[in-house]
Amino acid sequence: MTSWMISRRLQTIASFCPEGARVADIGSDHALLASYLIENKMASHVVAGELNEGPFQAAKKQIQSIGAEDRVSVRKGDGLAVLAPGEVDVICIAGMGGQLIVSILADGAEKLEGVNRLILQPNVGEELVRRWMQENGWQLTHETILEEDGIIYEILVADRGVPDTPYLGKERTEEELLRLGPFLWEEKSPVLTSKWMRERDKWRKVLEQLSRSEKEEAQERARQVEKELEWMDEVIACLRTDKP
Incomplete structure (x- = not known):
């Protein structure tokens, strides 16, 4: 077992990253997802963003330990401020509240230029995230729900598209599906x-x-x-x- 074995939650998030994509992981949790994506040749480059000095240093140490400094850029900054417009194809934000995720996306809206996929895992407030997607031109394309160590996680994936599509022609109202998740409701896990x-x-x-x-x-x-x-x-x- 390596020092950077990652959780099933993070493995599931990684599975939604298109092969060879340039990925940003905002709030990188010691750069574990970045390490996994690079070591498994799932991403061509990763930006790992951290707000605070302690996690920033831990992430740098992790990337140095696997010799991936040329493929992972660990940066200190608030939300999407660590990115330049057009620098990445995919943005991952995991392990935060839905309201915080929405705030990060809204505050860094100009940094979404060129991004074609969002992979978001709110700890709470999933409805807020789905609503933001719908109001900002992002089409929810995949959802999954899993339980790990007694905690339930929802992972939401959105691409640029027609935001209303997953909510049309369903037995539940749009307001209900924003809470339940349109794909999760169909699956009924x-x-x-x-x-x-x-x-x-x-x-x-x-x-x-x-x-x-x-x-x-x-x-x-x-x-x-x-x-x-x-x-x-x-x-x-x-x-x-x-x-x-």
Whole structure:
């Protein structure tokens, strides 16, 4: 086992990188994905971006350890500021909240010039990421969901295209599919069922806390949570019974 064995999550992200692409990994987690892409000849060049000094130095050390300084450029900077326009074909951002991912993309919009694929793995807030894609000319083309070490991850892949395409002609509304994931809903993986069961458990706890309060605002919020739970119950029932 090498010192840079990577998780199944990162291997799955790597699998969506077109062969020979120039890739940017923003928030590179010790440049493990960059190492994997280069060592397996999946990318021709990788830019590994880090915001803070500690991870930046760790990433540099990792790339030096595999002798890939000529193929991986480790850079310190905020989000897409580490890139020049047209420098990469693919941008990966993984392991952050959806809101942060959206902020990075929005703040660095001019750096998306020439980029033809985004591979994004939000820890939370997947709906925000899908909505940003739809509003900014990116067509969701692939989705996958996996569980590793007790944590559930969704990986979203988008290419330049027609953003509405994956949401058309489906049994669920667009708003629902932005939450559920249009391709994940079609697949109906047991992992997706597990995710929504966990979400339902969280909201049940919220409802339990709200029910202890006699304040009018709490009671109104409780009614909203009850509606949310009804929707989740229906979603889970469909996932369990309406498998492809």
